Amino acid sequence: MTKNMENYNVNEKGYYGEFGGAYIPEMLYPNVEELRQNYLKVMAEPEFQKEFNQLLKDYVGRPSPLYFAKRLSEKYNTKVYLKREDLNHTGAHKINNTIGQILMAKRLGKRRIIAETGAGQHGVATATVCALMGLECIVYMGEIDIARQAPNVARMKMLGATVIPALSGSRTLKDATNEAIRDWINNPVNTHYIIGSAIGPHPYPDMVTKFQSVISEEIKWQLKEHEGRENPDYVVACIGGGSNAAGTYYHFLHEKDVNIIAVEAAGLGVDSGESAATSVLGKEGIIHGCKTLLMQTSDGQITEPYSISAGLDYPGVGPMHAHLCKTERAEFMAITDDDAMKAGLKLCELEGIIPAIESSHALAIFEQKTFKPDDVVVVSLSGRGDKDLENYIEYFKI
Amino acid sequence: MDSCLRRNDKTMNRINKKLKEDKKLLSIYFTAGYPSINDTVSIIQDLEKNGVDMIEIGLPFSDPLADGSTIQASSTQALKNGMTSEVLFNQLKDIRQSVNIPLIIMGYFNPIYQYGVEAFCKKCQEIGIDGLIIPDLPVDVYHEKYQTIFEKYGLINVFLITPQTSDERIRYIDSISNGFIYMVSSASTTGAQSGFGEEQTQYFERIGNMNLNNPQIVGFGISNNQTFTQATQYAKGAIIGSAFVKHVTNEGVNSIDKFVKSVLN
Numbered sequence: 001m002t003k004n005m006e007n008y009n010v011n012e013k014g015y016y017g018e019f020g021g022a023y024i025p026e027m028l029y030p031n032v033e034e035l036r037q038n039y040l041k042v043m044a045e046p047e048f049q050k051e052f053n054q055l056l057k058d059y060v061g062r063p064s065p066l067y068f069a070k071r072l073s074e075k076y077n078t079k080v081y082l083k084r085e086d087l088n089h090t091g092a093h094k095i096n097n098t099i100g101q102i103l104m105a106k107r108l109g110k111r112r113i114i115a116e117t118g119a120g121q122h123g124v125a126t127a128t129v130c131a132l133m134g135l136e137c138i139v140y141m142g143e144i145d146i147a148r149q150a151p152n153v154a155r156m157k158m159l160g161a162t163v164i165p166a167l168s169g170s171r172t173l174k175d176a177t178n179e180a181i182r183d184w185i186n187n188p189v190n191t192h193y194i195i196g197s198a199i200g201p202h203p204y205p206d207m208v209t210k211f212q213s214v215i216s217e218e219i220k221w222q223l224k225e226h227e228g229r230e231n232p233d234y235v236v237a238c239i240g241g242g243s244n245a246a247g248t249y250y251h252f253l254h255e256k257d258v259n260i261i262a263v264e265a266a267g268l269g270v271d272s273g274e275s276a277a278t279s280v281l282g283k284e285g286i287i288h289g290c291k292t293l294l295m296q297t298s299d300g301q302i303t304e305p306y307s308i309s310a311g312l313d314y315p316g317v318g319p320m321h322a323h324l325c326k327t328e329r330a331e332f333m334a335i336t337d338d339d340a341m342k343a344g345l346k347l348c349e350l351e352g353i354i355p356a357i358e359s360s361h362a363l364a365i366f367e368q369k370t371f372k373p374d375d376v377v378v379v380s381l382s383g384r385g386d387k388d389l390e391n392y393i394e395y396f397k398i
Numbered sequence: 399m400d401s402c403l404r405r406n407d408k409t410m411n412r413i414n415k416k417l418k419e420d421k422k423l424l425s426i427y428f429t430a431g432y433p434s435i436n437d438t439v440s441i442i443q444d445l446e447k448n449g450v451d452m453i454e455i456g457l458p459f460s461d462p463l464a465d466g467s468t469i470q471a472s473s474t475q476a477l478k479n480g481m482t483s484e485v486l487f488n489q490l491k492d493i494r495q496s497v498n499i500p501l502i503i504m505g506y507f508n509p510i511y512q513y514g515v516e517a518f519c520k521k522c523q524e525i526g527i528d529g530l531i532i533p534d535l536p537v538d539v540y541h542e543k544y545q546t547i548f549e550k551y552g553l554i555n556v557f558l559i560t561p562q563t564s565d566e567r568i569r570y571i572d573s574i575s576n577g578f579i580y581m582v583s584s585a586s587t588t589g590a591q592s593g594f595g596e597e598q599t600q601y602f603e604r605i606g607n608m609n610l611n612n613p614q615i616v617g618f619g620i621s622n623n624q625t626f627t628q629a630t631q632y633a634k635g636a637i638i639g640s641a642f643v644k645h646v647t648n649e650g651v652n653s654i655d656k657f658v659k660s661v662l663n
Contacts (some may be wrong), residue, residue, distance in 0.1 A: 021536070021539065022536060023507060023534045023535065023536060023539070024463075024534060024536065025463060025464040025533040025534050025558065026533070026537075026557065026558040026559060026560055026563065026582070027464060027558070027560050027562075027582060027585060027586075027587075029536075029562075029563070029567070030560075030562040030563070030564075168467070168470050168471075168474070169460065169461065169470075169474065174461065175461075178461050178462075178463055181463050182463065182464075182466075182587050185463075185464065185585065185586065185587050186585060186586050186587060187585075188562050188585045189562075189585075283512070284511075285508045285511060285512060286506075286507050286508045286511060286534065287461070287508070288461075288463075289463075289534075296508065296512065298512065299482040299483060299484070299509055299512065299513075300459075300483075300508040300509030300510070300511065300512030300513065301459065301460040301477060301508075301509065302460045302461050302508070303460075
C-alpha cells in the first residue's frame with residue numbers, strides 16, 4: 001500500500017486541507033474564539049481527563065466491547081468485528097461527545113446548554129448530561145422530526161430539557177441547527193452550544209472528533225487482545241455529519257496499512273433525487289460555519305437530503321471527511337434504504353443484535369464489497385435499533 | 399489600500415461620496431425578489447425617490463443564520479419566486495440608468511462562492527453595485543483571499559461589529575474597512591424590536607470615542623423614527639431591514655413613501 005500520508009488532522013488555522021475554518025457571522029466570533037482559545041488547554045488538564053474518563057467508564061459504560069461477529073464472519077468469509085457503541089448509555093456513540101462538551105461548558109462557566117437534534121439521539125444525549133450536571137437544556141428539533149420521533153421527544157422532556165420546534169425552512173435537522181446557532185447569537189455570554197456532529201466552525205469538528213476518538217483508542221488495544229495486532233485491515237463507519245466515523249478513524253488516520261471506508265446514505269438511489277450521498281452529489285461550499293462538501297443547487301442554495309435514517313439525513317459532511325474524500329484516504333460507498341434495511345435484519349438474524357438504521361448502512365457493504373478471508377474488518381455499530389422499531393415494523397410489515 | 403477609491407470625486411465610490419454628506423443617513427434593506435420576483439427595480443427606484451440615502455439589496459439564501467423570522471420568511475419566499483444571483487444581476491443590469499443611490503448587495507457567502515467570487519465582483523462592477531455585506535465571510539479570510547479582488551472591481555466590503563467585539567478586533571476591522579462599519583446594535587439576530595436602553599447607549603458611546611477611521615452605521619433593532627433618531631445621535635446613519643420587509647409584507651410595494659416618511663419625520 002503506497003498511500004500518500006499527508007496530515008489528516010486539523011492544522012493550526014482550523015483547516016483539514018482546504019476544508020474547515022470558521023465561516024461565522026461576527027456575532028458568533030467571541031463565543032467561538034473563546035472556545036478555540038481554551039479547548040485544547042482544558043482537554044489537556046489532568047483533572048479534566050480524570051473526570052471525563054471516569055464518567056465514560058462508570059456512567060456511559062465504557063469500554064464498549066469489540067465483538068467478533070462469528071456468524072456474520074462465516075457468511076461473508078472474512079473476519080468481522082463490531083465496535084459496540086450501541087451498548088453505551090442512551091444507546092449510541094453520541095454520549096461520548098456530550099460528556100466531553102458538558103465538562104468543557106462547566107470549565108468555561110456556562111450555565112445554559114443548547115443543542116440541535118435530528119432523530120433525537122444527540123438531543124437525548126445532551127439532555128442526559130445536562131440532567132447529570134444540573135444545567136439548563138434547550139434542544140432545537142425540526143417540527144417534522146418532532147412528529148416522527150415522539151419517543152425521543154418524550155425522553156428529552158423526562159430528562160428536563162425544553163424542546164423547541166424549528167419552524168423555518170424544511171423543518172428538519174439543518175433548520176434545527178440554524179435555530180440553535182441563532183439562539184447562540186442571541187445568548188452569547190452564558191450559553192454553550194453542544195454541536196452533535198463533527199461539523200460547525202473550528203474548533204468544533206476537531207473537538208468532537210477528539211471526544212469521539214475514544215472509539216478508535218479502544219479498538220487498538222482490544223484488537224491487540226483478539227488478534228495480536230493493533231491495526232485492522234479496514235475500519236468502516238456510516239457518515240451523516242460524521243462524528244462516529246471521525247472517532248472510529250481517528251487513531252488510524254496515519255496508519256497507512258489501515259483502509260478507511262465511509263458509508264453514506266444513498267436513500268432511494270444516488271441518482272434518484274432522494275439521497276444523502278454528499279460525497280457524490282455535493283460540491284465545495286459553506287454550511288453551518290465550515291467549508292466542506294455539501295448538497296446544493298447551482299445557485300448555492302442548500303438542498304434537502306433524503307435518507308430513511310434520520311441520523312444520516314444531513315446535506316453535508318464534516319470537513320475532516322471532505323478532506324479524506326478529496327485526498328482519497330477514505331473509500332466512500334453509498335448504500336440505499338433497501339440495502340441498509342436488509343443488512344439490519346440480517347444482523348438481527350445472525351448475531352441477535354438490532355442495529356440503528358444508521359449503523360445498518362455500514363453493515364450493508366459486505367453485500368457490495370468482497371474481503372479476503374484473513375482480512376480483519378472493524379465496523380462501528382454506532383447505535384442500537386430501539387429508536388427505529390417503528391421504521392423496521394413499517395418496512396418489513398412485521 | 400483604498401487610495402484608488404478616494405483619489406478624486408470622479409472615481410470615488412458612491413458610498414464614500416454619500417458618507418461625506420453632512421447629514422444622518424438612512425439605509426434600507428430589502429429582500430430581492432420579494433414580495434414578487436419583479437419588485438426589485440421598482441423598490442430601489444421608490445426608495446431613492448423618497449429620500450433614502452443607501453440601499454442594501456438582500457440576496458436571499460436558504461439558511462440565513464444571522465437573520466430573524468421576518469427576513470428568513472422573505473428569503474424563503476424570494477427563493478420560491480425564483481430569485482438567484484443570475485436573475486438578480488439581470489434585473490439590475492440597467493439600474494444605473496435610473497438611480498444614483500449607493501447600492502450594496504447583502505448576502506451569505508455560499509451563493510457568492512458558487513457564482514465565483516471574482517465573477518460576482520466583476521458583475522457587480524459592471525452593473526454599478528458599490529459594496530457588499532457578507533455576514534459569514536470572516537475578516538481574516540477576506541483579507542487573505544479576497545481583498546485584492548474586491549479592490550480590483552472597486553467594491554467596498556462592509557464588516558460587522560457587535561457589543562461583544564473587543565476593541566483590538568474593532569481596530570483590526572477598521573484597518574481593513576474602506577467605507578463604513580456596520581455596528582450591530584445588540585447581541586441578536588435581525589428583527590429585534592425592543593428599542594435602545596442604557597447598554598446600547600454605552601456601547602454606541604464607547605465606539606464613538608474610539609475615533610475610528612471609518613464612520614459607523616447602526617443596524618439591527620432600528621424600526622421607526624424614534625430608534626432611527628436614537629441611533630444616529632451616535633452614528634453616521636442607521637439601517638432598517640426587518641421593519642421595512644414587514645411593511646412591504648403588510649402594505650405591499652405601493653406605499654413605500656409612507657414608510658420612509660414615518661422614519662424621517
